[in-house]
Amino acid sequence: DGGITQSPKYLFRKEGQNVTLSCEQNLNHDAMYWYRQDPGQGLRLIYYSQIVNDFQKGDIAEGYSVSREKKESFPLTVTSAQKNPTAFYLCASSIQVRLSYGYTFGSGTRLTVV
Amino acid sequence: GQQLNQSPQSMFIQEGEDVSMNCTSSSIFNTWLWYKQDPGEGPVLLIALYKAGELTSNGRLTAQFGITRKDSFLNISASIPSDVGIYFCAGQLTGGGNKLTFGTGTQLKVEL
Numbered sequence: 106d107g108g109i110t111q112s113p114k115y116l117f118r119k120e121g122q123n124v125t126l127s128c129e130q131n132l133n134h135d136a137m138y139w140y141r142q143d144p145g146q147g148l149r150l151i152y153y154s155q156i157v158n159d160f161q162k163g164d165i166a167e168g169y170s171v172s173r174e175k176k177e178s179f180p181l182t183v184t185s186a187q188k189n190p191t192a193f194y195l196c197a198s199s200i201q202v203r204l205s206y207g208y209t210f211g212s213g214t215r216l217t218v219v
Numbered sequence: 220g221q222q223l224n225q226s227p228q229s230m231f232i233q234e235g236e237d238v239s240m241n242c243t244s245s246s247i248f249n250t251w252l253w254y255k256q257d258p259g260e261g262p263v264l265l266i267a268l269y270k271a272g273e274l275t276s277n278g279r280l281t282a283q284f285g286i287t288r289k290d291s292f293l294n295i296s297a298s299i300p301s302d303v304g305i306y307f308c309a310g311q312l313t314g315g316g317n318k319l320t321f322g323t324g325t326q327l328k329v330e331l
Binding site (some may be wrong): 136150 | 247252254259260261262263264267292307309317318319321323324
């Protein structure tokens, strides 16, 4: 079955450490996205990539980094520069030329800084 | 970045009641989408709308693309406990590139 997989589901990090969240899709989608969701809040765009080896900052990119070396994979690194990293992180993908089909989302990773 | 205004922000209703929520913007959209997010999961697409005035149903859900192309609404009839979750509208702005703009979400709680 095609889909988008985020791992791990729960992640704990000590303050000052970098951590990488995995996102893999086998839908052959061109574009991939990372969103942050805080409790009771909407979705805020961190980074997005429309093609391999290219990505753009979203609305809240500070303290985060990404790479897009393969079409299937779009990992997100939460760096120690991110002041308040505890949140629910969602990865999504889409067919670039048919955005009217919307995004397919992963099931999310809940990151907690301890 | 721009977000769509959704209302109400949250709703607490009795099982069996009908629910209505809407999404508004000052900008024109050429696609409207409605998603549902279950607790601890990613959003799932419920309904997609492509033309102004379009009315589309999916089971107990009905959504409409506003005539002005600046709004959309979602109705849920005869709510059941599994309708609990956060409902997001999303749209593609005319000339907004290849990204969706998301609403602020409506949290629905259903009382038995």
